[in-house]
Amino acid sequence: MNLSFAHNWTTEVLDRPPLVRPARHFVYPRHVEEVERGALEVMVRPHSVAGPQQAFLATCALGFADPAAPTGVWSCPDPAWLCAVAGGYAYLIDTADPLRWEQVAYRPVLEVRPLVEQGLLLFAGHHSITAWGIHGKAWESARLSSEGVQIVDVKGWRLTGLGWDMTSDRDLEFSLDLHTGAHSCIAVI
DSSP states (O other): OBOOSOOSEEEEEESSOOSSOOSOEEEESSSOTTTTTTOEEEEEEEEETTEEOOOEEEEEOOOOOOTTSOOEEEEOSSTTEEEEEETTEEEEEETTSTTOEEEOSOSSOOEEEEETTTTEEEEEOSSOEEEEETTEEEEEOOOOOSSOEEEEEEETTEEEEEEEETTTTEEEEEEEETTTOOEEEEEEO
16 A cells, blocks of 8 residues: 555455445446456545545456556545556546546556655556546656566656667666656667
């Protein structure tokens, strides 16, 4: 669990589905076969200025049963939203209205990186990076790698990373502007 951003909810990741499901139960994505197998079960308790709201169970379908694919819960730039990742499948859920949700397109997400100072939650996939801000998806980078994006450093509004280039069979260092996602190739490593 990474709760770097301020949030107005609490969660509990369950080891297994509860014997009795709560009145409010949401499955992400809605139409999926065998969601139970390996699913991430998260009990969510939203809060508002008026006080606690009704809790709900979020059942998030597993992407890959591979330790390299992240699993867990992250807070988001918008304090009402949470990010649940199950085997690299990332679900962004509005805790005030659990019917409002989005799934990050990467299958799988290989890294989730909160950048609190910049107000961004980054998702790295095999080929590119997507940023999620307070108003939803902020940007998606162009293709950065033939297979495997590695975030190396973040300084201010500049991210540097490595991406493997198939044609040269080398890692290329790249730089991203965190305002826009625009990138430039820096060097061959």
